Amino acid sequence: MTESPEAANQSAAPPTPPPLVVASGLRRDYQVGQSTVHALAGIDVTIAASEAVAIVGRSGSGKSTLLNVLGGLERPSAGSITVAGHDLGCLSRDELAVYRLRTVGFVFQSFHLVPHLSVLENVALPMMIAGVGWLARRRRAKELLERTGLSERMRHRPTELSGGERQRVAVARALANEPKLLLADEPTGNLDTKTAGEIMGLIREERTRAGAALVLVTHERDVAHENAERMIELQDGAVLSDRPTAPSGEVAEQADAAGAEEAA
């Protein structure tokens, strides 16, 4: 367990644990032909351990890019980002891979299950990469699948499952190595409303049980309100607003109205 460098700054206030994510001046540029796209144009954000944060914003505002940088899938172009003590800008390719393996769990919009592996093998895959033995990883994969309600489908191929079932598998897989940070990029984007609700319920439940922080990208404000304590809105790669989601429906509506105004 590595200690965050920020821990020293907060030593005066012992009850507050060090934040899990600290990003400052975070930029990510893409070179497209002659021009440069600033997908992230200087983001400052701090996320506490076991906090649930929703990221909203219009298409192209940089939500996925931010999530990918948080998850160690992409490197920042400038600025700094530290997750659980790992300075992501400075890690080698291998170290970054180990960071993805040990520290984060990813849930994608399009599931990204390995089609020729069974449901059980898919869930066990991160543990296999981590070098966990056959028996141990199967035991844990079974346990996770039971909790996600898929114990009857363990031997099936992902292609034999419905979208909702596939996403359940993906959630179980994301939790396999007990991540500190769960990242979900529009996990319900390909699902109908009812199924979406079930999946979000599962994510909420499981991440609470695991004690992990959650960063959820969504463009539905309802989903953000229901599943996160805090909502960050991005626009053109910058933070437009960062505020707690109101606990009651009334405040939520107000916030929604405010958000709509801002967007307009």
Added chain:
Amino acid sequence: MKRIDLIRLTLSNLRRQKLRTALTVTGVIVGTAAVTTMVSIGIGVKRSLIAPLEQAELLTSLTVQPVKLDLGSFSFSDLGRGGMQKLRERKSITDETIAEIAAIEHVRVVYPDKNVPLSLEVEGGKISVVGIDVIPDAAITEGMREAILAGGYWDQTGRGGAVLPSSRLEDLGVASPEEAVGRDAIFRSPGAFYETKPGAEVSENRRRVTVPIIGVYESQALGLAGTRVLLPPGVGDDAAELAGPIGKMTFGGPVKDGEYRALSVKVTDFEHLDEVRAAIDDKGYGTMTAGDLIGVIDTVFIGIEAALGLIGSVGLIVAFFGIANTMVMAVLERTREIGTLKALGARDRDVRRLFVMEAATIGFLGGLLGVGVSKLLGALGDLIANAFFARGENQTPLDLFQISTPLALGAVAFAVVTAVIAGAYPAWRASRLDPVVALRHE
């Protein structure tokens, strides 16, 4: 990732693409079988040349010559001026030399080499050309006595005569060893055979030496020397005279009167061969042993085997491109999967090993089956070769395709290495894929 999981994933991936795997493996099978078969022919031919030299009789013998020739480092420049100089400096081999060598410790017997070709007609049989050897009683070894099939040697039968090799009986028109003994053997100069038309009488004005056949020995037991007709001194010397100048030729021209062209020396046992040889070398004579010949054959065959191996490798080069193609396709097809693995935390080297392992497995399977195919081909080839050369009952069957364990292991290793090299670049490409780009791949 654990090695066992790597293997498990590899096998599952190969099984999923059964047809493609089978086709690629077939390429490797063909390549490996080609290399193995080619090299095995080289080894087989070499073995069949060397085997008759590795006979106890030969390994305790050496030949003394008037000049020193280094067979091991022979080169064509020896034929030039320096070589001629060497030939002029030849020693003379006389009865004195025989006495001198006989005095060396561990020398059992020394006698002049009178090995010459002659035509031999067996009474009531046929005429053929044979090599004769004139040997003293002391040169008849235990091994030679054990090899007797019918009759015996002159010192046993008390009668001077010829002892024939079993391998030549058929040519001489004799049905069995027992039938040969007691008949007359008529020796003439070798030319007599060539002027004889089938059925015609041999010209009567040729000189001849007639001796009775007193024994027949098993050719195989004596290896390379197992083709000669053995005669005792006296009648043997008379017969050898028939060959005329052929029997007097040595390096650099004919020998003078009272000189021998070469001597045969038998040592008491193999362990002392080198010692005796050194003693004779010290006296300034040239020496030659079966071992020298084996050495020359070995040297020549290094080149031949390498050339054959190279020809066979063409098949593996083709297989190389087959594997490379298969791996490139596999990487392309599994781009999304690679992206998933990397997003989940697989390191570059995990991905690379996955594909290298896949290529290596293709090479291993192809190599193993290729060696098997080559064994079958070899067995078939030997069958055909033996039928074609119609080997007699008294001769060992040909074993031209020899796939030894080292050759088999080497061939499999070669196939695996070829496959790993073929898979290296696609595997590297896979390992360098950007996970985000790979996940977006359609």
